[in-house]
Amino acid sequence: MEKQSIEHTIGHEAAGDVTLDGRGTYDERLNHILASATDTFARLGYEKASMREVAKAAGVSLAGVYHYFDGKERILFLIQFRAFGSLLNNLREKLSGVEDAKKQLCVMIRAHLGYFAANMSALKVCSHELDSLSGAAYEDTRKIRHEYYELCRDIVDRVLNEYDVNGTMDRHVATMALFGTLNWLYRWYDPKRGPAVSTVARQIADQYLVGLVGAAMKQNETP
Amino acid sequence: MEKQSIEHTIGHEAAGDVTLDGRGTYDERLNHILASATDTFARLGYEKASMREVAKAAGVSLAGVYHYFDGKERILFLIQFRAFGSLLNNLREKLSGVEDAKKQLCVMIRAHLGYFAANMSALKVCSHELDSLSGAAYEDTRKIRHEYYELCRDIVDRVLNEYDVNGTMDRHVATMALFGTLNWLYRWYDPKRGPAVSTVARQIADQYLVGLVGAAMKQNETP
DNA sequence: CTTCTCCGATCGAACGTTCGTTCGGCTGGT
DNA sequence: ACCAGCCGAACGAACGTTCGATCGGAGAAG
Numbered sequence: 001m002e003k004q005s006i007e008h009t010i011g012h013e014a015a016g017d018v019t020l021d022g023r024g025t026y027d028e029r030l031n032h033i034l035a036s037a038t039d040t041f042a043r044l045g046y047e048k049a050s051m052r053e054v055a056k057a058a059g060v061s062l063a064g065v066y067h068y069f070d071g072k073e074r075i076l077f078l079i080q081f082r083a084f085g086s087l088l089n090n091l092r093e094k095l096s097g098v099e100d101a102k103k104q105l106c107v108m109i110r111a112h113l114g115y116f117a118a119n120m121s122a123l124k125v126c127s128h129e130l131d132s133l134s135g136a137a138y139e140d141t142r143k144i145r146h147e148y149y150e151l152c153r154d155i156v157d158r159v160l161n162e163y164d165v166n167g168t169m170d171r172h173v174a175t176m177a178l179f180g181t182l183n184w185l186y187r188w189y190d191p192k193r194g195p196a197v198s199t200v201a202r203q204i205a206d207q208y209l210v211g212l213v214g215a216a217m218k219q220n221e222t223p
Numbered sequence: 224m225e226k227q228s229i230e231h232t233i234g235h236e237a238a239g240d241v242t243l244d245g246r247g248t249y250d251e252r253l254n255h256i257l258a259s260a261t262d263t264f265a266r267l268g269y270e271k272a273s274m275r276e277v278a279k280a281a282g283v284s285l286a287g288v289y290h291y292f293d294g295k296e297r298i299l300f301l302i303q304f305r306a307f308g309s310l311l312n313n314l315r316e317k318l319s320g321v322e323d324a325k326k327q328l329c330v331m332i333r334a335h336l337g338y339f340a341a342n343m344s345a346l347k348v349c350s351h352e353l354d355s356l357s358g359a360a361y362e363d364t365r366k367i368r369h370e371y372y373e374l375c376r377d378i379v380d381r382v383l384n385e386y387d388v389n390g391t392m393d394r395h396v397a398t399m400a401l402f403g404t405l406n407w408l409y410r411w412y413d414p415k416r417g418p419a420v421s422t423v424a425r426q427i428a429d430q431y432l433v434g435l436v437g438a439a440m441k442q443n444e445t446p
Numbered sequence: 447c448t449t450c451t452c453c454g455a456t457c458g459a460a461c462g463t464t465c466g467t468t469c470g471g472c473t474g475g476t
Numbered sequence: 477a478c479c480a481g482c483c484g485a486a487c488g489a490a491c492g493t494t495c496g497a498t499c500g501g502a503g504a505a506g
Binding site for chain 2: 045047048128130131132169170172173174176177179180181182183184185187188189194195199200203204206207208209210211212214215218
């Protein structure tokens with residue numbers, strides 16, 4: 001409980017920076033195992049992926065994994081919490097300075113696809129294993145997911161406030177339609193084989209934005 | 224292999240129609256267990272749901288489940304194969320007579336949401352456990368899924384052929400954007416609590432169709 | 447009509463395997 | 477001499493699956 005606190009989540013730089021062994025610092029090896037576990041969870045699914053498989057993929061013994069992590073659930077929590085945190089920070093960063101709501105929406109979609117292309121395994125685990133955590137770990141990831149949701153919904157909201165003067169468009173439905181498109185990416189899109197990230201991002205952003213604005217104006221035509 | 228053939232998939236009416244016991248025919252009890260298993264898989268996930276849990280939910284013993292099904296994977300296969308088959312038949316039925324591509328797209332989205340509302344657990348299992356099967360069972364479900372995909376992509380194709388004269392819109396991306404929205408429904412939409420099925424279907428159809436056509440025309444403006 | 451036989455349906459109990467986790471000890475740098 | 481890092485081996489629990497026994501109704505035999 002107290003030992004492996006939330007500090008590990010961000011990546012504590014105070015510990016392990018002196019010496020440990022020839023293959024990197026404590027944090028580097030922890031992150032190496034975490035990255036291997038991310039790939040393993042993405043490949044097999046969280047429940048089907050055993051700790052033995054995680055250990056083998058990371059090149060350490062089974063007990064060696066437990067030297068760095070309290071247990072299997074803790075690994076999944078760290079993967080999700082870090083990924084959602086990075087996703088959120090990355091989005092806020094790229095959103096700074098952009099005022100127009102429609103441009104914000106484009107930036108959001110591009111940022112999401114860019115992060116997806118750079119962290120496919122992590123986002124697959126985030127999309128597919130949303131209910132695999134429980135208790136406090138689930139609550140923590142739910143909170144940060146909700147932050148990401150609110151940020152995106154507020155952008156959708158501002159766009160609709162400009163065009164949907166009658167308020168006939170459901171903000172939640174509109175936002176979840178976009179989330180569906182983005183969270184489903186891991187099922188079909190491989191940036192290494194399919195069209196370029198920028199191409200896909202542009203088409204999705206164009207389609208969604210035009211659809212959002214157009215559907216809103218269409219409903220206002222018939223009062 | 225030979226014993227539990229594909230016949231069970233459709234529901235063989237030849238057997239068990241004479242007598243079995245007071246609680247229904249063979250097929251009725253098989254379908255009852257299958258329905259319970261669907262709910263259990265949807266609630267816990269396929270890997271986490273144990274056969275003991277399935278048996279308890281169905282009100283039979285653990286060994287009793289194996290009297291009707293070869294094994295756990297066979298249950299998942301039957302759930303997915305039946306659901307995809309019904310989804311496909313239902314769509315083809317409602318599509319007959321409709322010629323306009325844009326209307327076809329609206330019909331498709333309404334049909335999907337209607338089936339979702341009536342079979343939430345089954346579609347959740349279909350969306351979430353796509354990779355849980357292996358071997359021949361996986362291939363069989365993949366084929367029927369591909370049929371559904373091709374049917375929808377052809378509709379998208381016809382819409383784009385009317386407006387995207389330059390062919391700048393990627394048909395696969397456009398189709399998967401829609402599939403993402405639809406397949407993500409199970410994560411957030413509850414017809415019993417949220418807005419009505421017709422309302423959500425109309426908004427999603429409007430948004431997507433306007434976006435598809437609008438984005439295509441927008442790209443043709445700048446040659 | 448009664449009796450016997452048989453077989454499908456069902457169950458409790460157990461099988462072997464794999465799971466997440468723990469523990470005691472080895473090792474190499476300080 | 478010490479201690480963090482790491483490992484082989486083992487733990488109990490839970491898993492999917494199998495097996496042998498039991499039960500009851502349908503049909504054949506008397």
